[in-house]
Amino acid sequence: MRCLLLASLIALATLPAIAIAATPAAGPLDLETIMASPDWIGHPVESPYWSVDGRSLYYALKRDGDSVRDLYRLGANDGAGGKLDPAAMAQAEGPAVFDRGHTHAAFLLHGDVFLVDLASGHRTQVTRSPQPESAPQFSADGRALQFRDGNDWYSYDLASGVTAPAAVLKFADDPQANQPDALERQQLETFSTLLEIKADRDAHRTQQQTLAAADPGRVPQPFWLGDKIKAADTELSPDGRWMLVVAEPAHHGDGKSPDVIHYVTDSGYTEAEPARNYVGRNDPASQSLLLLDLASHKVWPLKTDNLPGIKDDPLKAIRTQTIAALEKSGHDDEAKALKAPDVRPVTISGDGNGGGIAWSDDGNQAAVQLRAVDNKDRWIASVDFATHALVSQDRPHDNAWINWSFNDFGWLKDGRTLWYLSEAGGWSRLYVKPLDGAAKALTDNSKFEVSQPQLSTDGKWFYLLANKLAPYSYDVYRVPSSGGELTRVTQYEGVDSFTLSPDGKQLAVLHSAPYMLSQLAVQPSAGGTPRELTDTMKSGFAAHAWIQPQFVAVPSSHGAGVVYAKYYGPAGETDAAASRPAVIFVHGAGYLQDVSKQETYYIHEQMFQNLLVQQGYVVLDMDYRGSAGYGRDWRDAIYRDMGHPELEDLLDGKAWLVKHHGVDPKRVGIYGGSYGGFMTEMALLRAPGEFAAGAALRPPADWVTYNHEYTSNILNDPQLDPEAYKTSSPIEYAQNLRDPLLIEHGLIDDNVMASDSIRLYQRLVELHKKNFWISLYPLERHEFEHADDWYDEYRRIDELFDTYVKGQPK
Template sequence: MRRLLLAGLIALATLPAASFAAPATPSAAGAPLDLATIMASPDWIGHAVESPYWSVDGKSLYYTLKRDGDSVRDLYQVSATGGAATKLDPAAMAQADGPAVYDRSHTHAAFILHGDVFLVDLASGRRVQVTRTPQPESAPQFSADGRTLQFRDGNDWYGYDLASGVTSPAAILKFADDPQAKKPDALERQQLELFSTLREMKADRDAHRAQQQALEAADASRAPQPFWLGDKVKAVDTELSPDGRWMLVITEPAHHDDGKAPGVIHYVTDSGYTELQKARDYVGRDDPAPQSLLLLDLAAHKVWPLATDTLPGIKDDPLKAIRDRTIATLEKAGHADEAKALKAPAVRPVTIANQGSGGGIVWSEDGSQAAVQLRAIDNKDRWIASVDFANHALVAQDRLHDNAWINWSFNDFGWLKDGRTLWYLSEASGWSRLYVKPLDGKASALTDNTRYEMSQPALSPDGKWFYLLANKTAPHSYDVYRVPASGGELARVTQYEGVDDFTLSPEGNQLAVLHSAPYLLSQLAVQNAGGGTPRELTDTMKSAYTARAWIQPQFVEVPSSHGAGTVYAKYYGPANETDSPDSRPAVLFVHGAGYLQDVSKQETYYIREQMFQNLLVQQGYVVLDLDYRGSAGYGRDWRTAIYRNMGHPELEDLLDGKAWLVKHHGVDPKRVGIYGGSYGGFMTEMALLRAPGEFAAGAALRPPSDWVTYNHEYTSNILNDPQLDPEAYKTSSPIEYAQNLQDPLLIEHGLIDDNVLASDSIRLYQRFVELHKKDFWISLYPLERHDFKHADDWYDEYRRIDELFSTYVKQRPAQ
């Protein structure tokens, strides 16, 4: 008999099935898998190599590894020619290099180590510590003439003169009004007219100020005059030109409305008292602050705003049809104030600062040119513009428009070595491609128009080659390729099919590669930049894990019955299916993040879940993991298929996956379960609520159940703002379909999740209560955020999922 097991809001679910004892150490390699092994601390598996970078001399590489037992990262060094890696103790770390930058003549290098700036003379190896401060410095760069090492402290820039050893500020920014520039009002003018002593005192102050200005203009050893930028704005970012002449300052309103933020309650605390944490705002309740750009002439000490109103399409309203419909509905309902607030602006606001989804400023090496990437706050346009210094204006070089939304990825841009040609990634063709554009010429693609993605372009030190990641041979196969900067053939450099990252050596003749595989965490290798046999430098896996005979996923193609073409998937099944009975049970695993690619030959983000798929196969299930529409790796149309319609195309793909299992692997259509976390939890709820009867049971982990309460940065891209486009939110939110629940649903959520708030699951639970639904349960974990960290909670979470599937999926339903 199915039972409603949740008697109160935070009651824990228990389903009838065998229990699992948790051993202290992982099971032996030949023993059957068990949940306690899978969900133990992943230290028993090994650790991924993280953040590799070359030593200043290019002879060795540094990288970090997580330490067993805690989250501390240790620094290691290994020779580029091979040999044992050395873990650096604190004394050795003090003498280590940081990720280095080089001057144009390659005579000096600079890097940041423990937050301070260091300078190295490459000929002698002499090392100079430039700063020793409690605050961290960052972004070292050499001036175009090589005489100055520039770096930043927050938004303040400094220059270290290599000859004199003197450090001075490049500019002093004051976000207040200039007290000396204030014009006297009527009363002050009257005072000066009446009293000669006041006039004499003012004249004396003016004389001192004039003398100070003259001295500073004539004496380079003095600190520069401050720039008074007013109290209405604040700095978001600053970028100093390599020639030291210009500074670009990104600003936003100083008192932008932060909106109302929900709270996350911590119930289990060190103090013993409940504690409230402010979380992120809801989508549409705090739109990003509009940003502006100032150009500072550091030599002439002048400031000019760089207007954006000349950018092509900046005055368009790409949401006009939706806007007009919503405004009409509000006006008809008598909500005139809300309708008025939705009127389109005359000039669309933009963001400029790089926030992980496009934006930022890039200078040419000689400092004579700057490129700025801007993004419309409505997410429909991305512009790349150059700066016309003579006319103090932006000049549009490229506009990328998307009726859905501009991608979070593929926004890299920069300059070729000539300082007059831009390069950038763009999805203009429907796939991420690499383009070059002279400032006064037309853009051209460096590569053909084949259907594959390109990412992480890096220009070689000599400027002759671009190196990049691409999945050219298959969507799930990633390697390093290179193409001449002048255009030509895209040549494959590595042969791993699972490259995660790469970095060129200082001379550009070697390539350090991070590579992985489905059961191999990222490892470091080095090979010639033009290709060849790699030298493996690390092996950080542990034998307890590698000795097991893990099921290698089969990369399969599921035909879409909805015109989407091919849905790529990973299939986990027994080695010899002919020995398995027909009408077997199956489970669909649904990856999270939405825009994420899990069907690849790289290591999976879901390492515990992958082991759980092995356990399920051991128990008689088969498992399918699909890259449904909205996933990364398949081009623009695949990504934007979910625009204003989240959960619908994806569900079509999941149902096609189920049908494929039934047709090709003898799966009983009545015995298919589904589970996933985050976006995968959302899709589990959508599957059960929008396709009742299709799945025997589902487990939704940390699911967003109502997109109205998710964050702005992610949600507004896909669904616009809820005030402007309420229809999209209603269409896309599981809570709107709660009345359809008929299949067993287990919800699991961390109580201190500050990404997808636990209130999402609790609100949906309350809907089920009010609708008198049955067979739904919830498990809440008081010490877990969005990404679970504690082995006990992982174990408990998956014990319940295993019991759910054992009870409602594995057992043949009654006839």
């Protein structure tokens, strides 16, 4: 559910401006203001990075009035600088990489590659091409700068200034290597001239191969890899000797996809737009690895069939049950299609879901991270260049699903020791492992998560983000790469991300708070007083007396320990009679953490909670089971059972409000968007009578129609595990509706399609249900972008709660 993870953050970043409202420092809130363009709030600092010399920091900031990002540069010591004009932009730098001797740096700017001599400061533009280059890296000996264009790699020789392809990949059969068939042989035997022509052609080819092998100044001979595959990724070793090619079938079917229909268009005609596939309708293509020796011009397949567990079937019990049911009902072809493969397919390409390739700095070692297509295993394997084989180094397994997060890995500076994150112990921890030795955890087994590991320039320290102090408190910590104490470096409790300076002595820190968007500071990397560099919040927003959320622990009545939540209530609150109305807000994304001291993804919703409190409600926002930040078991609790453990947690939240805050149990509303909309529907349909009313925004109503990447993790494929989908889909419980339900959906949503809500609406019509409504927005996708629609959406929610929660009509 990759798009859902960032739904409100992206909405905040892309909202176009209308007239900018200004909230007074004091006085009541109003819906028009809080749902206006967020330009009146301010903008978060985005994507900071260090200059090549480590003296300045660059960052991006959205303009008022449109979605354009401007580039800024500030001095790290004095904060001097500001927005770069077009002329200054031409002299800017991009995020830099350095050679091992720290004599040169390279970066990308407007898609081209630049080289900097660190001693003289001289800058050389290496490329000027219409297509963007990427991934600059220095060769192990520092004599060349390597970069890629798509999946093609090039090497720029620093001494000669010559750029040449590192390898030429041809995804076709070698036309000169085909052996003549019977007819061709007959032709050659019959016509001596044809035989002479062929001999001459072969002689030229042999000469070119001989000359190419002896002359490094020539373009290398192509690797003919056949027309049955295509490249999903390629990675060149720093020493220029090897290339790893991630291959997948050339003609993997796209599968059938639904259309998104645009009703309000420039042309005045309805227009159709293809969207993503449904889960299980086109599984990811199985990928494979090729090892190319660029020196000897040889190719070896790196087989995966020796990886531990690769031939197991972790879904055997479910598979057996489903196949038996299909065979019993006479669907033999469908049953046959569900037979387990002999070797489980894997994906390798680095797509954020647990794959990728990492080379040691010297190019002598490579590690590959592979993920099973069935989502149950991930492997880190090293490459044995002598035997041309993969050697398993780590295999985290999860009976539910392997997390797509916490998949960082790489090499220590010795080039022989791997480091990686793993949830194998129940929480994300940092490990190191020599190739021929045992793994050692660098972070202890306490119940906290670590992420974003960065190895210091000298290789002595790992810096990482951790919520060790409390689940909702994030700071930068560091630990020696050889093992030792984990030490807290920052004191914000709301760090979003960080980056080390080129010399490793300073940290650039993005930090935030519940009513402060990400701001940039610099501090010593060993700890110390930070220097704040930015304040991009607008005065009207910053001056308002916003309600600070209280971080509370709600006891679970189902053995889950406690459920952390944010409580919004009036200042100076005293005990109240059991008559107060309340609202429970349910965050989206499923695997997302909203209960933290960082900025929330849901800035509009947070302001709406303030408005609700102003109107007499209290509000609770819970990190129900399935949320991020609380370890593997908290995430896995929803496996094959979406909407059930989470509902238990929400009902515990309601009971806590009744017990501790004078809430009338008959006057509790619920709302949320995306996964929060799904949970709103599940709450009303699986616990009728518990909530006075609910508003479901862009909700998945039937998981069979959601995407593969997110859904198959939690519910497997629908063909294989249909019961999990029936258990987890609101449409299956439509007959239970008895409480008012408002559904709101963007008509051009290409993440959760509007058809989900329309199908549920039709089901409720056919069931003769009452008090349900649907509001559709013709120009909105999943993340709403237009202030008018934000206002209309929340006006309807406000009126729903005012009528059915606060008013409680009979």
